[in-house]
Amino acid sequence: MPPDGCGRHAQRAHPPRSGGPPMRTTVSPTVRRLAIIAAATTTAGAGLALAAQPSYAASGPVVGVNGTGLIVANATSDGDNIQTYLDGSNIIVIDFGKTVAPGTGCSAGTTADRVICPIAGLTRIQFSTGAGDDSVLNNVALPSTYDGGTGDDTFSGSPAIDTFVGGSGSDRVSYFYATASVHVTIDGVADDGMAGEGDQVGTDIEEVLGSPQDDVLVGSSGADVLDGGNGDDLIDAGLGADVINGSNGTDTVTYADRTNAVTVVIGNTGVSGEAGEGDVVNSLNERIIGGSGNDTLTGASGPMVLNGGAGNDTLNGSSADDLLQGGPGADIHNGGAGTDCVTYAERTAPVTATIGGGASGEAGEDDTIDGAVECLIGGKGSDKLTGNSNANTLQGRDGNDLLDGGLGADVLVGGNGSDKVTYVGRTASVVANLDGAANDGEAGEGDQIAGNVENLVGGSGADTLTGSAVKNVLNGGAGDDLLNGMAGADQFFGGPGVDTVSYGGRNAAITVTINAVADDGAAGEGDKVTLSVENLVGGTAGDTLTGSNTANRIQGGGGGDTLTGLGRGDNLLGGAGNDTAAGGAGTDTCVAEHKTSCEA
Known part of the structure; x- marks a missing residue:
């Protein structure tokens, strides 16, 4: 990059700040900012020789070296737009539209809004932006400290260890340019950023913007604005009147650690959280997790996943296709428009679930699933899932499940285990x-x-x-x-x-006896034809078919078959081939080339 900063990095701007209600004003403790402010003030006002250069209308920071630190300090109230990047062995510091003063160890750039500082010997950078609404985008991989002072400030840190001190105003830390997932908690502990990065986001930061990856953002007990950015993000805003922006991706808002009842209404209304909390959960969040209280979770216009957690929860689906997971407790599942599923996928005990009925869930759980739900998903036990007269999808998953779709064009999926579809009520x-x-x-x-x-x-x-x-x-x-x-x-x-077992499509010879012994079918097949079956149909080969002591109708099909009726009046039909029929006791009717004990 040329030393004047022309090119891609010079034009790199912060993404726009999220909207939302006015944020809290928290002045950081003096002890936390003393070293930064003192160092910045000393550097800016110690009579450093400043290079003569053209001036902009507003004055920007003084940039100079103090020991092994590069100090970027501005005590004015003008809003700064500071960027840094590495150009060979030099750090370029820019404040767009301002006059930047080079201090000790630095020199003027080709324009008045930038200075050049050699990186040799430097181990850290300190930014102190003073009053005004300032932004800092740091592209130099040195451990850095950011002090916003007063005003609403935005900081984008480096790939190295960053420490963010917001000061008063509504201050934001952005990981918009991070190349991997970030985990950020607004708690002042040095464990934020990408894996192993060790950033420290102070408790006087009010806003966090995640990376384009799959992030975890955790707020403070105050009023925060958390925006996951792109990616599939998990956001826990904590207590306080928070604004939670999911953005692109499949994002999850969790209240899982709450014990009091939580109400979540998706959309830009400040009615979510515990009673009086006033969270805003916008419509770009797709997954909501409740706590252990009696929660009410309500979707909006897009597909939602609502997980009530423990407690007696009410889940209200959106106008799209939703997945409702009540969790333990007597939950109410309201599907709404769209194709909605109630899932018990995490359960290990058997589940009974009926669309349009109560008494669903595990034994004694008493869930209610309204008739606007179209889909049921079982768990790991042996479940019983029952649909209604609409088109339903029933998915048993693990276990030996019983599926009854009811009327309507149903999709019935078993999963692992030995599963059964029943039409017993028809x-x-x-x-x-x-x-x-x-x-x-x-x-x-x-x-x-x-x-x-x-x-x-x-x-x-x-x-x-x-x-x-x-x-x-x-x-x-x-x-x-x-x-x-x-x-x-x-x-x-x-x-x-009068029931019939048919082997009509078989080409290999079969042997079948109606005696409830598992030795029927082709050689080694092991079918069992029980005594509640009356009739048999063979295949195209030479079959051996034997009835029971009730009246049987035995049809050989093709091939030279051997048909045996045993007791009662049997009807033995050899079909094509050279067949043998033995009627046994009773008045038997036989159609075969060779007949014994046949009366007709």
């Missing part, structure tokens, strides 16, 4: 297939059962239930049901009615 016929296609439920209903669901339960109609390639349990319920397990060690329960 009287109309149901068709359900574990193939992930949106063609399940009653005629035209359009449910979609994901492939990570293992089990199906029908209703009281004549249902058709089809499994997948893994182990399935198919329970037809009442009615004359058709069950097809596909591959895997399946179990078939017919229920009341």
Whole structure:
């Protein structure tokens, strides 16, 4: 960079300060500022030889070397706009639009608003801007101290250790140019900035602007303005009437350490926080976390994540798609417009949750989920999730979950464990297939059962239930049901009615006996056809099908099949191929090439 500061760094300006209500006025203790002010005053007024140069209308700071420190001091009330950068072996100090006076160890720049100071021998920089609304942008990686004096000041520190003393007025520390995430707490402890940086943000700083990365900003007990900037930020403003600006990214405002009830209303109204606190939580914050009290969290127009924490909380979704997490306690979940989800994902105990009903949550929890919620997410236990007549999404996650979507075009997702979709309350016929296609439920209903669901339960109609390639349990319920397990060690329960287990799509030979023993299907498959099933359908190969002591209808299909009826009046149909039928006891009807004990 040329020594006069022309170029990118010279034009580098602070981002605009956030708006908000008037901030508190806190004068920093004299003992904290004495060394800085004394050093700056001594340097500026010790009769340093000043180089003659053109003047601007207003006077800026005196810049000189005191020992191993570079002192930038201005006792006037003019607002300074100071920037520093390193040009080779020299530090360039600029105060745009002001006359900067070179002191000991420094020389004039090519224009009156800048000076040149060799960096050799320097170990620190001190800025004392005096009165007025000043800004400092320091690009030199030396440990630096910033004293704003009076006025509303803005400081952007260096990559080295910075100490920020605000003084009176509403003062701001900006990490807008930080290259990594920052963690900042307004507490006067030297642990702020990027990892290992060790900045110290004093308690008389009222505003913090984060970096473009994912930051953590923690306020004081006073009135703060915290702006996360870009990135996914976590902001804990602390007590006091704070302004919390999320900006771009997915930002979280947390009241997790509060024990008193908290009310949060997203938008530019000072009604959030504890009673009388008066926080403003703007609409660019997407995630809100409550405390352990009975909190009320209300979204605005954008998608929100509302986490009530412990306590009996009320969560009011926005007009967009929200995720509501009540936490422990008897919580009320109001979805609002959009597609809203209630989640119990962090729970380890079993959860029962019903859209449009109470008594939800863990045993005795008594959550309420209103009918404007469209989605339920289970936890790590064996959960029971029930939808309503709208289009719902039920996601069981871990555990052996039971999913009942109700009417409407539902999406039913199992997750880990052995999960079940039930149509047990239906009287109309149901068709359900574990193939992930949106063609399940009653005629035209359009449910979609994901492939990570293992089990199906029908209703009281004549249902058709089809499994997948893994182990399935198919329970037809009442009615004359058709069950097809596909591959895997399946179990078939017919229920009341005349029920059929079909292997109609198989090409390999199968052996099936209706006796509730897990030795059915292809060789080694291990299906179990229970005694509540009455009928069997074979595949295209030479199958061996054996009924029970009830009246059975056994159909061989293609291939040379062996059909055995056992007791009662059976109907044995060989189909194509050279078939053998043995009716057994009762009056049996047989269609086969070879028949024994058949009366017709």
